[in-house]
Amino acid sequence: VTVEFADREEIIAYLLEHFERPKNRGPLEGAGVVHESGGNPGCGDVVTIHLDPAGEAVAAATFEGQGCTISMAAADILIDLVRGRPLDDVLAMTAESLVEELGREVVIARLKCATLALNALKAAVERRARNERRRALGLPLEEAPAAPPDMTGVEGGPDPFGKR
Amino acid sequence: MASYANPEVLVETQWVQDHIGSPGLKIVESDEDILLYEQGHIPGAVKTDWQTELQDPVRRDYRDRAAFEDLASSKGIANDDTLVFYGDKNNWWATYAFWTFKLFGHERCMIMNGGRQKWVAEKRPLTRDVAPAARTNYHVRDRDDFKIRAFRDQVLRHVYESRPLVDVRSPGEFSGELLHMPAYPQEGALRAGHIPGAVSIPWSQACREDGTFKSADELTTLYRSKGITPDRDVIAYCRIGERSSHTWFVLTYLLGYPLVRNYDGSWTEWGNLVGVPVENPTAEKKARGAAK
Numbered sequence: 001v002t003v004e005f006a007d008r009e010e011i012i013a014y015l016l017e018h019f020e021r022p023k024n025r026g027p028l029e030g031a032g033v034v035h036e037s038g039g040n041p042g043c044g045d046v047v048t049i050h051l052d053p054a055g056e057a058v059a060a061a062t063f064e065g066q067g068c069t070i071s072m073a074a075a076d077i078l079i080d081l082v083r084g085r086p087l088d089d090v091l092a093m094t095a096e097s098l099v100e101e102l103g104r105e106v107v108i109a110r111l112k113c114a115t116l117a118l119n120a121l122k123a124a125v126e127r128r129a130r131n132e133r134r135r136a137l138g139l140p141l142e143e144a145p146a147a148p149p150d151m152t153g154v155e156g157g158p159d160p161f162g163k164r
Numbered sequence: 165m166a167s168y169a170n171p172e173v174l175v176e177t178q179w180v181q182d183h184i185g186s187p188g189l190k191i192v193e194s195d196e197d198i199l200l201y202e203q204g205h206i207p208g209a210v211k212t213d214w215q216t217e218l219q220d221p222v223r224r225d226y227r228d229r230a231a232f233e234d235l236a237s238s239k240g241i242a243n244d245d246t247l248v249f250y251g252d253k254n255n256w257w258a259t260y261a262f263w264t265f266k267l268f269g270h271e272r273c274m275i276m277n278g279g280r281q282k283w284v285a286e287k288r289p290l291t292r293d294v295a296p297a298a299r300t301n302y303h304v305r306d307r308d309d310f311k312i313r314a315f316r317d318q319v320l321r322h323v324y325e326s327r328p329l330v331d332v333r334s335p336g337e338f339s340g341e342l343l344h345m346p347a348y349p350q351e352g353a354l355r356a357g358h359i360p361g362a363v364s365i366p367w368s369q370a371c372r373e374d375g376t377f378k379s380a381d382e383l384t385t386l387y388r389s390k391g392i393t394p395d396r397d398v399i400a401y402c403r404i405g406e407r408s409s410h411t412w413f414v415l416t417y418l419l420g421y422p423l424v425r426n427y428d429g430s431w432t433e434w435g436n437l438v439g440v441p442v443e444n445p446t447a448e449k450k451a452r453g454a455a456k
Binding site: 012015016019020068069070106109110154155156157160 | 196197198199200202203213215216254332333334335336337338364366367368369371407
């Protein structure tokens with residue numbers, strides 16, 4: 001899936017394509033599907049990853065959320081990158097490698113936005129692994145942490161009127 | 165009805181559209197979302213990125229004189245140009261760029277009322293075309309860090325002298341309820357709350373839903389009701405100094421307050437400082453509850 005970029009304009013076109021026409025945006029339901037949310041309070045980005053980890057791999061994944069162009073495009077591209085890959089590969093994926101995939105020259109200045117979905121996806125995989133162990137031990141399962149506070153409409157927040 | 169103290173700094177979207185391409189006028193887009201400009205911008209507008217262009221990449225500070233001169237020159241900005249700033253999120257980042265250009269003494273700066281949101285809502289022209297800028301030879305004197313910028317020691321003195329501070333963050337941040345999101349500790353500070361004595365006036369209370377500024381009368385009532393009056397030496401702060409640049413603009417230009425500074429260190433500095441006083445109503449409430 002790795003894309004090689006000729007220049008900055010090509011990176012921007014690639015990111016805009018995934019932002020404007022995402023293929024992986026939407027809900028994902030089903031037994032075994034795990035959900036994980038993350039957010040950047042500074043700019044109001046919120047993303048929720050839905051992951052079906054059947055067969056210890058990314059059998060399916062989608063995302064929902066709202067935020068800046070880079071955070072949303074990165075979520076869509078990330079899912080293209082990890083689809084079908086073993087969960088261990090997800091955990092091994094670094095912010096550095098994702099930045100290369102997204103186009104370093106453009107996204108490096110917004111590292112938190114660019115890695116928001118990756119961090120949420122890794123958190124989903126890690127929590128799912130802990131729950132597998134807890135299940136084997138007969139312990140109560142760990143629930144997904146609460147989604148980040150929605151700052152939409154909050155006076156003084158990044159999106160006080162709910163209009164991005 | 166009172167008018168703004170400096171109405172000439174605020175221009176309407178129609179005025180901007182009528183003046184696209186006018187000699188001596190440069191339109192500058194400054195957004196939180198750094199790829200909005202590429203999705204379409206006002207014809208002829210140049211883009212500035214607050215993080216990669218206005219701030220020093222190594223020190224936590226703004227660019228020095230030479231770097232700023234190079235930046236402005238590369239964008240085709242001349243010393244006597246009139247700059248019209250606009251951007252997303254109710255001009256939050258436009259006022260930040262405006263404030264930064266004022267640090268370097270640029271004389272003629274304006275804000276487009278309503279920002280990008282209003283321009284788009286009115287279906288005014290947008291383009292993806294970027295015309296190459298003819299390089300200029302921009303010259304400035306050294307950055308003036310004393311008139312409109314406040315540093316932590318000055319803020320500390322403000323606290324001890326009970327001078328007015330305006331916390332423009334959301335009420336949750338002010339009360340100490342909100343520090344950072346789980347798994348993203350690097351976004352926040354080590355301590356939550358606010359600077360003692362600060363009053364909470366969220367920056368967005370100065371705006372209407374369409375992104376335009378409220379009337380002079382409404383703004384006067386808003387700030388005076390919290391003790392923020394023009395005879396006082398006011399410091400505004402937020403998390404990194406961007407939202408507070410918006411309030412700085414309102415107090416300085418729309419209401420004409422003569423002594424307003426922006427503490428750009430803001431909560432990401434104060435909330436990490438060792439030994440400075442902090443008020444945290446949420447923690448105090450919890451402590452009172454635990455003591456009962």
